[in-house]
Amino acid sequence: MRWVKALLLAAGVAFALGAATGVQAAQPKCAIQAKLPPKGLPKGLGPYANKTLELSPCVDKELAKKGEQLFEQYCSGCHKITQRYVGPPLKGVTIARSPEWIMNLFLNTQEMVWNDPIAKALLQQYLTVMRPPADATEKDFRAIYEYLRYIDATGKTEVK
Template sequence: MKPLKPFAMLMLGAMMLYSCSSGDNETAGGETEQESGLAHQEEAAGESAAATETAAADEGKGVGPVKTVEIGATIDEALANQGKSIFEGKCSACHQLSDQKVVGPGLAGVTERRKPEWIMNMIVNPEEMTKQDPTAKKLLAEHLTQMTNQNVTEQDARAILEYLRQNDKAS
């Protein structure tokens, strides 16, 4: 048998590739048109979510699940006591209630400087806050330590917020 000539081998290879094709049209990146369309939809949805989070950050509410917080004119003592217990167990190793920096910033006056939503979002969502929120980014740059996610629930973060409010009213 004669060896196949280069042209014949090229044609044979092309036919094999064509026969293995799924029939879907592919983009330059190797995705099918359908996959490419889904990727663009997901990208647009991600951009929309990022725009919403940026808008929240611009309003001083931070980035995260907390969009609104109802706070009373007076301190809820029971909630503040619960917050004190949580703060002492999860926060006090890095934060003082004074102006003193330990690992993280001192928290005296924080409820007067930040919106309640921002404080709660920083407690429950510290990684995303330091990636996306301008104020949190600045704090990270100043203190050089990423706040650890302590897996605090929104309810517990609300209790911590009440404790911080109590501390700021006493000052």
């Protein structure tokens, strides 16, 4: 029986070593690696105030493509990516703000711009209340968010 124990011990040691060195190998390989926002950013007010939007470390290109089309349709009248327009430039926003804050701004705009300190300061600067499309669904906004993530990951505004 002793050799069985020795074998088990050896296997255990090998496994532990494998796990220790495997940490790096386990890093996901992405076609497009996302730039994730730092943890602990404010979440704002609204349906995502007490929720966590789990983000994949990889950008979902298909979803971003859908988001690009929705962005053209719903947002480009007020936003450019690198320049100030009616609203702020959106480059870097997925790193500067938490995903929950952005989703709350989309889904709960009025309360955000009147009561959230960051959105309030933006309103004072831009003097226009953002008007997201009333007929867009939460899924549409999530796709648009993925498009913004794509921009921040690649520096490109066209998904291809």
